[in-house]
Amino acid sequence: MSTDLDRTTVEEAYAKWAPIYDVVFGAVFEAGRKVAIQAAERIGGRMLEFGVGTGFALPAYKRGNRLIGVDISEPMLQKARERVEKEKLDHVEGLCLMDGAHMGFADESFDVVVAQFVITVVPHPEETLDEMARVLKPGGEIILVNHLGAEDGPRAVFERWFARRARKLGWRPEFQFARLRNWAVANGTVDLPIKRDVALGMYTLVRFRKRSAAEVAGAEEGAEVALAG
Numbered sequence: 727m728s729t730d731l732d733r734t735t736v737e738e739a740y741a742k743w744a745p746i747y748d749v750v751f752g753a754v755f756e757a758g759r760k761v762a763i764q765a766a767e768r769i770g771g772r773m774l775e776f777g778v779g780t781g782f783a784l785p786a787y788k789r790g791n792r793l794i795g796v797d798i799s800e801p802m803l804q805k806a807r808e809r810v811e812k813e814k815l816d817h818v819e820g821l822c823l824m825d826g827a828h829m830g831f832a833d834e835s836f837d838v839v840v841a842q843f844v845i846t847v848v849p850h851p852e853e854t855l856d857e858m859a860r861v862l863k864p865g866g867e868i869i870l871v872n873h874l875g876a877e878d879g880p881r882a883v884f885e886r887w888f889a890r891r892a893r894k895l896g897w898r899p900e901f902q903f904a905r906l907r908n909w910a911v912a913n914g915t916v917d918l919p920i921k922r923d924v925a926l927g928m929y930t931l932v933r934f935r936k937r938s939a940a941e942v943a944g945a946e947e948g949a950e951v952a953l954a955g
Contacts (some may be wrong), residue, residue, distance in 0.1 A: 727803045739800065752860050755929075757920045757925040758815075758842060758843065758924050758928075759782075759786065759927070761871060761924050762840055763783065764785075765792075765867070765869045765933060766838045770837065770838075771838065772836050773792065773793050773794070773836060773838045774794050774795075774831075774835075776839055776841040776842065776844060776858065777798075777842065777845075777848070778795030778821060778824060779797055780809065780901065781795065781805065781810060781818075781821070781900075782807070783842060784806070784818055785815060790816045792819055793818045793819060794821075795820070795824065795825070796822045796826070798825055798826065798848070803822075806919040807821055826858075827853035827854050828857070829860075829861060833860055834862065834863045837862075837867070838866055839911075840869045841858070841870050842871050843871065845872055846872050846874070846901040851909070859915050859934070862936045865936065868933070868936070871931050871932070872901075872931075872943060874902055874903050874929075875905075877954055903921060903930065910934060914942060914945065914946070917935045918936040919933065
């Protein structure tokens, strides 16, 4: 079975989630949101909130930051726009409807890219991560927080069984950390990911640091030497 989600399925699913998303998931995801924002604010600067959804997390960022939010769902973004206006979130520079695999930002536009509970539900995760790395400045970080699938055991069996049914909800429950690590190796512009458990292991915080051009060149040279040897 393919692990990719269809864009139309995702858009339809989150159009249905939009009116009730905050009520259903607000408290459930709070611990994960908190650690992701803390990690992002240790870097600070201009931030991309990828998969901003209803904008639930936006008020939690300190006003000294500058935020751009993007999402694939127009109904979710409309909720975010209403929140920004109602709560006068003047640190939010813009909210944009975008496909994560084809973002309309220039290279190296952001100091941090934050994706909260979204990388496992986008249609094409690797292409989306490539775009996150492209728009990130060297030395900046991609910060993900998500439920990740179990590697083995009863939970892994259940997640594989539930995967087909979960597609209709716009979810990919069997998505594992190994897929993120493999992406980092293939992409070559970021360090291998650092992860830690959040909320008693319910979620995982994953961070990728973007390498400088010199670091990338050095890594490529080292790989060539290793192959030659």
